[in-house]
Amino acid sequence: MELLTKLEELVLIAVLRLKDKAYGISVFNYIVDLTGKEVSVSSVYFPLERLVRKGYLHTMKGEPSPQRGGMSKRYYKLTKAGVKALKENRSLHETVWKGVSEILKSTEEV
Amino acid sequence: MSKPPKLAKFLLKILSSREKDEAYLGDIEELFHDRAKCQGPWHSKRWYWWEIVKSIPRFVKESIRWRMTMLGNYFKVTFRNMKVHKGYSFINIGGLAVGIACCLLIFSWARYELSFDRFHKNARDIYRLVSEFHSPGGEINYTETNQAPLAAVLKDKYPEIVNSTRALRWEWKVGRENMQFEESIWLVDPAFVDMFTISFIQGDPATALSNPESIVLTESLAKKHFLNENPMGKTVIAGQRTPLIVSGVIKDIPQNSHLYLDALMPIIFSKKAGLNLDEWSGFNFMTYVQLQKGISGKDVEQKIKYVLKDYFPETTTSIQLQPLTEVHLYALGGG
Numbered sequence: 426m427e428l429l430t431k432l433e434e435l436v437l438i439a440v441l442r443l444k445d446k447a448y449g450i451s452v453f454n455y456i457v458d459l460t461g462k463e464v465s466v467s468s469v470y471f472p473l474e475r476l477v478r479k480g481y482l483h484t485m486k487g488e489p490s491p492q493r494g495g496m497s498k499r500y501y502k503l504t505k506a507g508v509k510a511l512k513e514n515r516s517l518h519e520t521v522w523k524g525v526s527e528i529l530k531s532t533e534e535v
Numbered sequence: 536m537s538k539p540p541k542l543a544k545f546l547l548k549i550l551s552s553r554e555k556d557e558a559y560l561g562d563i564e565e566l567f568h569d570r571a572k573c574q575g576p577w578h579s580k581r582w583y584w585w586e587i588v589k590s591i592p593r594f595v596k597e598s599i600r601w602r603m604t605m606l607g608n609y610f611k612v613t614f615r616n617m618k619v620h621k622g623y624s625f626i627n628i629g630g631l632a633v634g635i636a637c638c639l640l641i642f643s644w645a646r647y648e649l650s651f652d653r654f655h656k657n658a659r660d661i662y663r664l665v666s667e668f669h670s671p672g673g674e675i676n677y678t679e680t681n682q683a684p685l686a687a688v689l690k691d692k693y694p695e696i697v698n699s700t701r702a703l704r705w706e707w708k709v710g711r712e713n714m715q716f717e718e719s720i721w722l723v724d725p726a727f728v729d730m731f732t733i734s735f736i737q738g739d740p741a742t743a744l745s746n747p748e749s750i751v752l753t754e755s756l757a758k759k760h761f762l763n764e765n766p767m768g769k770t771v772i773a774g775q776r777t778p779l780i781v782s783g784v785i786k787d788i789p790q791n792s793h794l795y796l797d798a799l800m801p802i803i804f805s806k807k808a809g810l811n812l813d814e815w816s817g818f819n820f821m822t823y824v825q826l827q828k829g830i831s832g833k834d835v836e837q838k839i840k841y842v843l844k845d846y847f848p849e850t851t852t853s854i855q856l857q858p859l860t861e862v863h864l865y866a867l868g869g870g
Contacts, residue, residue, distance in 0.1 A: 449562035466562060466586065474555065486554065489561075492568055494539065496561030499554065 427479070429514050435460070436472045437511055440482060440501050448487065448498045449473070473501060481507030539567045540580050543587040550594040552601040563587070651791045651863035655732040657825055660697075662832055662856035664689075664822040665867050669851035677867035681822045681854075683812045686724070689824055689842070695835050698825040700724040701802055703810075709750070709773045709798065711760050718756060718797040722805055730825045731794065737767050738783025744801040749782035751799040757784050793863050815846065824856070832856045 429437065439455045440447040453469045456462075476482045487498035503511075544560070551557055563586050570579035617624040652658055664685065668676040686699040703722040708715040721727075725744045728735070735743070736754060743751050750771060757766045766781045773779050779800070788794050802820075806812065810819065826835055836856045843850045857867065 449558060450565050453562075453566075465589075466559075466566065467589065470559060470562075484555070492565055494544065494561065494564045496557045496564070497554075498561060499558035 427510070429510060430472070432468065433472045433476060434514060436469065436476065437481065437503065437507060440503055441511070445500070447501045452501070476507065477501070480504060481510050539564050539583050543584050547587050547590065547594060550591070550598045552598050556594065556597070559590070647791060648864060652793060652859050654789060654792070655859065657730060658859050660826045660828055661730060661859040662824055662826065663859065663862055664824065665855040665857050666818065667853045667855060678818060679821055679867055680818045681820055682815045682818060683820050684815060686820075686822045686824070689839060692842070693835070693839060695827050695830050695838070696824050697827050698726050698730050699822065700726040700730055701820040701822050702727065703802060703805055703820060707773055709771055711771060714760065715772065716759070719795070720798045720800055721794070721796045722800045722802040724802050727799070730823060733788075734786040736784045736786055740783070743783035744799065746780065746782060747801050747804040747807070748779050749801065750779040751783035751785055752781055753785055753787045753797055755787050756797045832858060
């Protein structure tokens, strides 16, 4: 099982949350709202394409709209493999972080 | 609704090769509109430009990769096709190849033939004298040879004629002791080396042809008989027992010239062979004239056509000028 980078993880979750409305901009906006960080469009775009290459996402073509100057959208959806990867990453995360919160709390007091 | 900068959009659009590129462009545009609402058109336009510029290297790389892939695919299909239709492909491609090769050859050859004598600096102003004979039986003959005094007469009499020279073509045995070969020697007036573009490697062009018993060798002839020795001042034997002093060495005459000769000698030497250079009786000498720059050959030809009548009132012979560049390709006469 491959480790997902933080950004990839974020992106996958965003796609999951956005269900049918996940495309470049919506994912971008979601992440900006969530993290408060001003990431650039490309820094969302690269992980999206990487995940497609890895097989965790698959794409669909959407309707063109005047707001986009007549260009169509590219929608992303999680694949089975993508879901599995997320689940595995989550369990790994839980394993790794088990008991760490307590340690962090105790070092704070010192 | 303000629009995103056209140039930037166009730039990226032409580099877009796949669907996701278009989607990216659309995303950027959407963001542009959002920003335009918040920050105003000027800021959002700047942002747009900046995003585009950032993405250009990526797009260029992808575009190249994509086009190369397509090219590779075309090749694959081509070779696959050829394998399946071997015979037809062979005939088709082979025929094309032969046709193109022939075309190139013909073109090269034609160009070569047409390039004769064009390298001379004065090529456009040099003409060969052609004499038109009317024989008593009514026939008209043309000859490239003329009388001996004609060259000098033309030069003196007509200001349009700037220079003139005669030439004799001899095939003569030349060489050193016991090593003689038949070479093509031209006997010429000293003006010959001025009119035509002849480069002297050794010797002085002004004086090389003053001594009647001297000879000017071309580079290859000098190498042939003298190898690496300096031939200047040395003696070669011509004919049976005629010694000649080497007074100059010239660069070989290029092959695309009708002056293809191996050596030059002064024309006065021909006196020893019995030719009289002041007589009007014989038609033995090729004659070339050089006109003033820019003057039309036809005009001068009209002027000098019947010059012989000044000396021989009953003659029916007239003179024509043949341009140097036509000498190789065209027959004498006409006009």
